[in-house]
Amino acid sequence: MSFLNVVEIESALMGLASAYPNISKLLTLPYFTAEGRQSHALVVGTGTSCPKTGVLVISGAHAREWGGPDICIDFAADLLEAYTLGTGLVYGGTSYSAGEIKSIVERLDVIVFPDVNPAGRHYSQNSYAMWRKNRNPASSGGQASRIGVDPNRNYDFLWDFNTAFAPGAQAGGTLASADPASDIFHGTAPFSEAETKNVRWLFDQFPHIGWFMDIHSYGGDILHSWGDYANQVTATEKNFTNPAWNGQRGLSGDAYGEFIGACDLAKFADVGNAVSAAITGVRGETYAVAQSFFLPSWGAPYPTSGASDDWAFSRYFSDPSRKKVAAYTMEFNRVHSFFPTWAEMESIILDVDAAYSGPT
Ligand SMILES: [Zn+2]
Structure with a gap:
């Protein structure tokens, strides 16, 4: 075994959809990449008359972060097989009963x-x-x-960083860039890229999505909003929709702070801690739970604009008729490498696949 290539990823999804036609559905995403490549996703879940909650898991946004797609394929395959056989799942010291697997498949639509x-x-x-x-x-x-756009700076959340952020917010080199030669070039407009349009399409097709995870590497972090600035829970007017704070975001220690409701913040932390505990149970790896802005494995504030997790969480605040999405980014692999050996990757897959945590 080794890391899946791009053809194997798509064929694996097709294979799972045809092997488990009653509990999965292949989705053909509508936007082709600049090279004409077409992507697929898979919905895992049974039909039911009860309202279901959607859980969207994505990966592979950053090309060199090998292993994310492999994690997702294994995750879907494990869930489908266990449900079909009526068994639980065991990942090292973390396990799920057959009843828990049944509950995931019957109460949720897990979109991968x-x-x-x-x-x-x-x-x-x-x-x-x-x-x-x-x-x-x-x-x-x-x-x-000068080829290429960073998909994870192309979402419609404070995308116009030159307007929204303080000039010094770019100093750390993480925020975004308007220079096509940069590794964090944010494109020509929010959602200018096929890759992010496909993610947006999934949110539009499945308005019941309430949970979102974007799997990246590396570091060993479970991150939640916000990513533009330090959170604060009291001053509601200090928020990303308020242009009065343009030019003042992204620097630690000044008057701004991105508003987040105390209950939302508590929920982010509770579920993040449950995910972290599930990972630790496998073989003892410790993943930090933190606000994206304070990315622990980076060791310094890490302001971002146009990132997927913030956009997913922000959609409710831009339009309260939408379902509120608890959005996370995971940085898998505590070893600082994009390219673990395949043997190490197999252990990491178990770590991350153990992180079901059964959100509802
Ligand atoms: Zn990444």
């Missing part, structure tokens, strides 16, 4: 989109391993060094 950025992954696996972005050449001016 393993490889958001197949063109980037193909380039990373075949030409330049450290490639991060997609392969869109539209802003390159014909120069190879």
